[in-house]
Amino acid sequence: MLSRKGRRWGADACVVGFSGGGVGAEFGDPLRERMVVPSLKLQDLIEEIRGAKTQAQEREVIQKECAHIRASFRDGDPVHRHRQLAKLLYVHMLGYPAHFGQMECLKLIASSRFTDKRVGYLGAMLLLDERHDAHLLITNSIKNDLSQGIQPVQGLALCTLSTMGSAEMCRDLAPEVEKLLLQPSPYVRKKAILTAVHMIRKVPELSSVFLPPCAQLLHERHHGILLGTITLITELCERSPAALRHFRKVVPQLVQILRTLVTTGYSTEHSISGVSDPFLQVQILRLLRILGRNHEDSSETMNDLLAQVATNTDTSRNAGNAVLFETVLTIMDIRSAAGLRVLAVNILGRFLLNSDRNIRYVALTSLLRLVQSDHSAVQRHRPTVVECLRETDASLSRRALELSLALVNSSNVRAMMQELQAFLESCPPDLRADCASGILLAAERFAPTKRWHIDTILHVLTTAGTHVQDDAVANLTQLIGGAQELHAYSVRRLYNALAENISQQPLVQVAAWCIGEYGDLLLAGNCEEIEPLQVDEEEVLALLEKVLQSHMSLPATRGYALTALMKLSTRLCGDNNRIRQVVSIYGSCLDVELQQRAVEYDTLFRKYDHMRAAILEKMPLVERDGPQADEEAKESKEAAQLSEAAPVPTEPQASQLLDLLDLLDGTSGDVQHPPPLDPSPGGALVHLLDLPCAPPSPAPIPDLKVFEREGVQLNLSFIRPPENPALLLITVTATNFSEGDVTHFICQAAVPKSLQLQLQAPSGNTVPARGGLPITQLFRILNPNKAPLRLKLRLTYNHFHQSVQEIFEVNNLPVESWQ
C-alpha cells in the first residue's frame, strides 16, 4: 500500500511567493527590501531540509529559516503568518526550540480565516501547555469559537481544549461544552463528549455536571457519539463509586446495544474485516467489565451476551481476535458462571496455539492474571506455556517465564525445573536474574529431596552465578550443613565445580566453605553417589591458594578461602607448613579484613596451638534465624563484638500463635541477638587475645520433668546464654516409652504478661513407640524485668487411637531460670 514513489519536485527551492513589492527591490529601498525577503512555503522548506547532507547543514538551514520566521513575527505580517507558523511547527517536530511562536498562535486563533485558525489551534496544541502562562489567554478565544455555531470551528476549539486544557480553563468552559453536548449535530457532539472526558480528568468536581446527559446520549444511534459516551461513562465510573452504582442501571441497555452490533449483518459503515465496529464493541465490553465487577445481578445479565459474543465472533482476522480478547478479560473479572470461565480459559488455550505471535503474547498475559484464581484450569495448558519458553522473541519469553514460575507445584516440579534450567542457559541476560531467583524460590518451596535441592542450586550457581541474590550463598551453606548424609556428596561436587571454574563468586564462596568444613570427607575418597575421585591434599591446598590469589575473587571470597585453609589444617593429616606459609604471607596483605584474619590465624598457630583443634572443629547446624553468611567472619573477629547485631533473618521461624493467657505472642520477629552458637569456641575466642582464662560458662540449670502419662514424658532443659541475661532458652523434649506411637503431637505454651515468648517449629510431630526419636522444640523467653517465670502448657496428641489433650501449669521452675 505504501510505496516509494519517485521524488516529487515542488517549485524550485528559493523562488516562491514574494510578499509584494518585487519591483521596489530594484530601486534599492532598504525598507521595501526587508519586506521582500522571500518566504518559503512549507513544502519548500521541507525540500531544503531534505537536501541537507549532514546534521550541521540541516541545522544551518533551520536556523536561517527560524531567523526569517522570527523577523516575520516581529513585523507582524498577517497574511503569511499561518505559513510561518506551519514551518515553525515542522521545525518543532524535528526537535528544535520553537517557543517564540506561542504568541503567534494566539493571534492566529483570534483571526477570522479558517486556515489561520486551523494552524493556530494546531500550534496551540503542540506548543502551549499548562506550564506556560500564555495558555490562559486562549480561553477567551475558545469561548467565542465555541458559541459561534460554525461546526468546523467548534470542532477545532474542542479538539484543542481537550488536548491542552488546564484546570482553570476547564472550569471556565464547562458550561459551553455542556451546551454543545445536546446540540443536534453529531459532528460536534462526539467531540464535545470526549472533551468532557478530559475535563473530568482535570477537574473531578465537574462529573456532576456531565453525569445527567449520559443516559440520554446512550439512546443515540450514531456510533461516534456512542463511542464517546461509553468512554465518558467509563471515566465517571472509574472516578467515583456513586457513579458506578448509578450506572449499573444501564447495563441492560448496554447489553442490548452490543447484541444489536453482534447480530446485525454486514453493514458497510462500520465493519472492519467482517466484524461490525470492533472498537465500539471493545469499549462496551470494557465498561461492562467495570460495572459487573463484584456485582452479582449485573454479571448475570451479561452472561448470555458474553457467551454469544465469545462463540459467534469470527476469529480469522485480527479484529475478531481483539473483541474476543476483551471478552475473555471481561469474563474473568466479573462474577461469571463457571461454564463461562471454562469457556474463557479454553479460548485462551486456543490463542496459545495460534501461530500469530501477537495473539500468543496476549494469551500469556491473561493467563498470568488467571493463574491465581483458576490454577487448575491453567495447569492444563502447561505444556504449551513451556513451549513458549523456547521462543526467540523477548517479550514472549519473559511472559512465558513468569507464567511457568507461577505454575510450578509439587507434582510437576522436577519436569518444570529441567525446562527452566535449560531456559536459564540460553536466555537473554536481562532475564537471567529473574529466572535464577525464580528457580531458587521454587526449589525451596517444592524440593522433593534435599539432594535434588542441592543439585538444583548448584546448577543455578554454575550457569548464572553472577546473577543470583546475596542470600543464595547463605541458604546453600545452611542447607548443606543440615543434610548430614549429603556432606560427602556435596563436597565432592563442589570441589569438581570449583576445579573447573573459579570465576562465579557465589559458587566459589560456597565451595570454599564446604571444602573447609568437610575436607576430611573429600580426601577419604569414597562416596557411593558419584564416581570415586582420588584427591590429593596438595591439590586441594593448591586450589584454595589459586582462589586466594586470583584477581577475579572478591574480598569476601578471599576471606572464605583463607578460613577454609585454616580449617583444613586440622582436617588434613599432613604437616601444616604450606598453610602456615600462606597465612603468614597474608599477614601483610593490604586488605584489612584479610590481614586481620591472617594475623589471628598465625597467632593461633604459634601461641595457641593446643586450642586450634577445638576452635576449628565442625560448625554446629546454624539455626535459620541466625547470622548467615559471615559465620567465620564473626568467629574470628575481635572479642567484644561477638554479640553484635546479626544481619536480620530473612524470615523468622514459624511461631505458633496462642491466646491461652493474654500474652504477647512471639511473632515479634525481631532478633536482638543471634542465638548462641556452640558456646565453648565462642567463649574461648572472646578471650583469645587476652591471656586465656577459664571461659565463663553459665552454671547449668537442672532439667525438669513436667509431664508424664502412659509412658509419654515431657522434659524441659534450660539454657541462659551469658551475653544476654534477659533471655532464656527452654528445650522441650517429648519422649515415648510406651508401646504405641504418639502422632499429631502439638505443644503450646503461655507465659505471664510481662514476659515475651517465642516458639520455634518442633522437630516433628510424631514420637515412635518404645523410646523412638523424641520431638524437641525450642522456646525463647525474654524476661527483661526478671519477673517470676510461670509456664502454662497445652498438649494435644493421638495415642493408642485416642486423642489426648492436657493443659497444666508448671510452677516449680528453678529459680536460676528467671533471676
Added chain:
Amino acid sequence: MIKFFLMVNKQGQTRLSKYYEHVDINKRTLLETEVIKSCLSRSNDQCSFIEYKDFKLIYRQYAALFIVVGVNDTENEMAIYEFIHNFVEVLDEYFSRVSELDIMFNLDKVHIILDEMVLNGCIVETNRARILAPLLILDKMSES
C-alpha cells in the same frame, strides 16, 4: 488511553508526532530514538507489542515507515493494532495510494485526519467517510 502517536522512518527521522500527555521537548527526541531502536531490532516474526518503561508500545511497519503507538496499561493492544491499520486505510483513501512523501508534504492534513480520529487519547471516529468529510469540504473551499 493513548499516550503518543508516532510515525518514524527506518533512518530514525520522525515524520509525525502527536503527544497526548506532556513530554519535554528534549525528552521527545530521546523517546523517539529509543522507541525506533527497539522496533527496528525486532524481526518480522516477533510480536508487535513491546513493553517500554511504563508504556506499552504497539507498532506496525509499512514499507519503510513505522507507526508506533504508546498506550497505558488499560488499553486492549489488539484493538490499537487494528486502529493503526484503520488510520493507514483512511490516509490511503484520501491520498490515493499514500506514500511517505505524501505524509511529509501534507503534514497539516495528516494532523487534521488524526485529530478527527483520536481526541485526547481516546478513539472517537473510525468511519472513513465521516472522518474525511470535513477535510474534503475544506479542500473544496480552498480551491474555489
